[in-house]
Amino acid sequence: MEFRTTRLLVLAGRAYVSRIDKLLVRKTGQSRVRWQILFALAFAPQPATLTEVARRAYLKWPSMVKLVDEMVREGLLDRQDNPADGRSKLISLTDAGEAMVRRIQPIKDGERAAVLQHLSDEELQQAERLLVKIFEAIGKPG
16 A cells, blocks of 8 residues: 555656746756756846755755756856855846746646645645645655
8 A cells, every 4th residue: 555655656756847847948948957947046046046046946056956957047046155155155046037927926826726626625735734744754744
């Protein structure tokens, strides 16, 4: 039972992320890692270090560096020296980055609603409670 449950949990997560990722790439050109960086900045204090953004988005810091460089060149992010630590940089959203977040959000909202529309509020609350328990057992915040 545990194997089947964890397998379904993993497969459901992958399928959902893949569905959102394909849709957002098609409609906005932004891959999953790119929109995760944008959202990690949009919904938390800015500017932030790359390490902090990686932690917020559950991404690996080294793999983000090249992507952040690209996003800076494209005008979605701004990078500044960190006055508190000369070895690190601070990144924040530009106006274009904020506009991209506003473009992506309704797409994500619509897909989430489409996927979950057949569940009642009670079922959603139960799923949330169970997922929080799983996150707590893993050691990550829910």
